[in-house]
Amino acid sequence: MTVAINNPEKPERPFYRFDDVVIDRESYRIWKGGRLLSLQPRAFDVLLFLIEHQGRLVEKRELLEGVWGESFVTDNSLTRAVKEIRRALGDSAEEPRYIETIPKRGYRFIADFETVAEPVAPATKNVSTRRLKWAVVAVALVVIAAVVFTLRASRSDSAATAATGVLRTSQVTTWSGLDMYPELSPDGNWVAYSSDRTGSFEIFVKQLAPGGREIQVTTDGEQNFQPSWSPDGKMIVYHSGARQSIKVTPALGGVSRQIADFGSRPRWSPDGSLIAFQSDGITDIGPTAYGAMPPSTLWLVASQGGEPRALTVAGSPSGGHGSLSWFPDGKRIVFISYDVGSISIWTVSKDGGQLKQVVPGLRLGYDPVCSPDGKHIYFIGAIKPRNFFLWRQEVSAEGDPLGEPVEVAGTGPAVMRHISISGDGKQLAYSGMSMTSNLWSIAVSKATGEAVGPPVQLTADTSFRKTAPSFSPDGKKIAFSKALAGSKSDVWLIDADGKNPVQMTSDIRTDHSPCWFPGGESLGFMTYNERGSTMLRLSLEGRAERAVFEWGAEAAFARISPDGRRIAFHSSRGGPVNIWTAS
Known part of the structure; x- marks a missing residue:
């Protein structure tokens, strides 16, 4: 669903400019003197809030509520954010040019600024979506089981490289709900994971020996995810969803402490001195959910706490940076960049340099981890x-990549996610995720747009994913994409009450994002090929197809204008995801 919001307080043009500073408020980028700066997302939000209330005193409490929302934070978090802004902009509290401190009360943005349609700096004009607030979104039902995958290494007489296979698979947890994000302890004897068995997500640890103990580590109800062990196995760092922060706690339970007030996917460095994490929080826990969305970047913070520093910059590479893991020597980090229709694996040195692409052009990709030998x-x-x-x-x-990726094992109908390798390289833990996805509808008032009845389920089968439902112009039909586990997606059609399902495409392509041409006599849908994306027009009567336009890049979520003359769609051609139109 796409929702348009008319907010008169937000200018339509995306760029703010004052002095030699240019701010792209949509993609969370800021330049000074043409140089791209690094700001934590919270500091960026504070700066935007002050600019948008320029000239007046903004009380501390108003700033905390406007930026941090319902998360509990102290004035120290605000003070650190303002300090970071001043350091980045070359401002000072004693002789302020931009942010004036009103002692014991708050802050005032005192510089004159303007909104501009184009930046006067080497900035991009592509617009990305703003960072999302945390929410767990499951399509319908996700059943998770953490299991241990025991690996064996063998050597072929005719090959110079070692091959890896699967010796056995053992299920570790049996909860009927959600057990996910498993992480093996450094000695391989425990697994830490997140579970919703108490009604909210908490961190648990479990011994892998038969009849081993299971201990609940956190009990605060703050939706805790993504545990990672310290190298000595005594502590666990994790993401607090409720507070949108990074916390550390004793591995067997105790008092937690916050070390960063933003971010997720924390990972302890091999020497225990640093914690790496991504700026984007968790927005979806579905099996095929992206690990990060633009403009997510990677950050480092001392394991004892302190000021986080940016490791990567938004747009380099394009997409959202996330799903990170350390190399065993602690010198590099591997991560995934998620863009529309394009997912790639990269490595970067811990000082932020030597950015290298390892695996390009994945259709879908998740959770890279290094083997203990780093090879x-x-x-x-x-x-x-x-x-x-x-x-x-x-x-x-x-x-640097050596050769092409090699298949180790198929995941079967359940998607393997959140992989973790033991210190001896013999075991691999993962979440086995399956999902039931169905379509629902809800009646709304024409006058107010509010719901006027309960949701009604339209489909009820076990296919892996149903997406992109689109009502016909007369409201009597619904077109949607449907995919079975291990298969590509096709376009289907049902009546508005869910009856009379008809498969409209059944070829070897991946067909998705259906929409309607005026009159309702034909459908448009997107498909991929070697040259990029193509929109096809499908006649409902004779099933004849013809190409409407071809796009030499990935395109998705297309919609046809009411007069049938233009097409709007998403594409990452030229950089971040934008909305494009074609005639």
């Missing part, structure tokens, strides 16, 4: 429209 990167992915596989990519000590 391979394991990841979950679909390189072609097919079943998910566990893959292995050989890499050099400098993070």
Whole structure:
């Protein structure tokens, strides 16, 4: 669903400019003197809030509520954010040019600024969506089981490289709800994970020995995810969804402390001195959910706390940076960049340099982790429209790819996610995720747009994913995309009450994002090919197809104008995701 919001307080033009500073408020970028700066997302939000209330005193409490919302934070968080803004802009509290401190009360933005349609700096004019507030979104039902995958290494007489296979698979947890984000302890004897068995997500640890103990580590009800062990196995760092922060707690339970007031996917460095994390929070826990969305970037913070520093910059590479993991020598980090229709695996040195692409052009890709010897990167992915596989990519000590990815094992109907490898390289833990996805409808008032009745389920089968429902112009039909586990998606049609399902496409392509031409006699839908994306027009009567336009890049979520003369769609051509139109 796309929702347009008319907010008179927000100018339509995306850029703010004052002095030699240019701010792209949509993609969370800021330049000074043509140089791209790094600001934590919270500091960026504070700066935007002050600019948009320019000239008046903004009380501390108003700032805290406007930026942090319902999360509990102290004035110290605000003070740190303002300090970071001043340091980045070259401002000072004693002789302010931009932000004036009103002692014991708040702050005032005192510089004159203007909104401009184009930046006067080497900035991009592409507009990305603003960072999302945290929410867990499951399509319908996700059943998770953390399991341990025991690996064996063998050597072929005719091959110079080692092959990896699966010796056995063992299920570790049996909760009927959600057990996810497993992380093996450094000694391989425990697994930490997140579970909703108490009504909210909490961190648990479990011994892997038969009859081993299971201990609930957190009990605060703050939707805690993504545990990661310290190298000595004594502490666990995790993401607090309720507070949108990074916290550390004793591995067997105790008092938690916050070390960063934003971010998710924390990972302890091999020497225990640093914690790496992504700025984007968790917005979706579905099996095929992206690990990050633009403009997510990678950050580092001392494991004892302190000021986080940016490791990557938005747009380099394009997409949202996330799903990170350390190399065992602590010199590099592997991560995934998620863009529309384009997912790639990269490595970067811990000082932010030597950015290298390792695996390009994944259809879907998740959770890269390094082998203990640092010679391979394991990841979950679909390189072609097919079943998910566990893959292995050989890499050099400098993070360069050596050869092509090699399949290790298929994941079956359940998608393998959140992989973790034991210190001896013999075990791999993961979440086995399956999902039931169905379409629902709800009646709304024409006058107010509010719901006037309960939701009604339209479909009830076990296919893997149903997406992009679109009502026909007369409201009597619904077109949607449907995919079975291990298969590509096709376009289907049902009556508005869910009856009379009809499969409209059944070829080897991936067909998605259906929409209607005026009159309701034909459908448009997107499909991928080697050259990019193509929109096809399908006649409902004779099933004849013809190409409407071809786009030499990935395109998705197309919609046809009411007069049938223009098409609007999403594409990442030229950089971040934008909305494009074609005639």
